[in-house]
Amino acid sequence: MSWLNPKYRHSLHKTGNLTTVSNVSEFFLLGLSDDPEPQPLLCVLFLxxxxxxxxxNLLIIQAVTSDPHLHTPMYFFLSNLSLADIGFISSTVPKMIVNIQTHSRVISCEGCLTQMSIFILCGGIDCTLLTAMAYDRFVAICHPLHYTAIMNAHLCGFLVLVSFLVSLLESQVHNLIVLQLTCFKDVEISNFFCDPSLLLDLACSDTVTNNIVMYFVGTIFGFLPLSGIFFSYYKILSSILRIPSTGGKYKAFSTCGSHLAVVCLFYGTGLGVYLISAISQSPRKDVTASVVYTVVTPMLNPFIYSLRNRDIKRAMWKLLSKIISS
Structure with a gap:
């Protein structure tokens, strides 16, 4: 595509009353605020x-790796989820901090595509790993006698590999859709990162087909994992209700508490972003919702798992004690 070639700059031409931009080599991320006064505060806050x-998340990964008691499927998935969360937030926030520090909002087209790829890849891995973790809890509660045989190392590794490949496919499909665009009405993206839906909104060509394909792909890659989670918890809930004692019910459900909280946070904020962008006409509200989804959610995940899980807390304290004493 010509707009990916770095030798091209912005070329403006008029089509009726519409000014279009072709041969684009860079975009401008409008960020969170136009006011220069709060920029240093925003920089410190997001850093x-x-x-x-x-x-x-690194602490969780290290705790799981260093403690033999945590070498189980659930914590294997958790360490991979933490790794995906690091990639998820790293795809957007460092660029925003650099832009604030350098007083620049420019992002190259190559940088924009790379950011989109990593963002969608890590978000997809989060989504599919949460499904794998729901399946793990389903097997642990509904088929406890066969848990070790079913959730073996080969299956766990296979699920993580499938999670990565499916998410990679999703990210490349979104990139291919964006690569079909030949010109843009504007080069200003009303967010602090490159979002494929915002790029489609900037396109001057008819993007109805691209929008349908993008939302169809997003629905498939979002709906299928969520369906798997709902099915797993439906079976889990049915199994727990058959337990005669209240203590037994609480003990069984408590093993799902952290995962369920993360699922609600991840999908709740994601759905909130979608609804706000669909209903609201204010770009600033969209940006605020995006901050919650892309920054706050991955930040809270380690706290949810460490505060609600005794094994993780114990492993973290052991790790911190070892670090302090060394």
């Missing part, structure tokens, strides 16, 4: 949130 997210 702090980014560091908390990365360090929290």
């Amino acid at each position: 702090s949130m980014y560091l908390v997210t990365v360090l929290g």
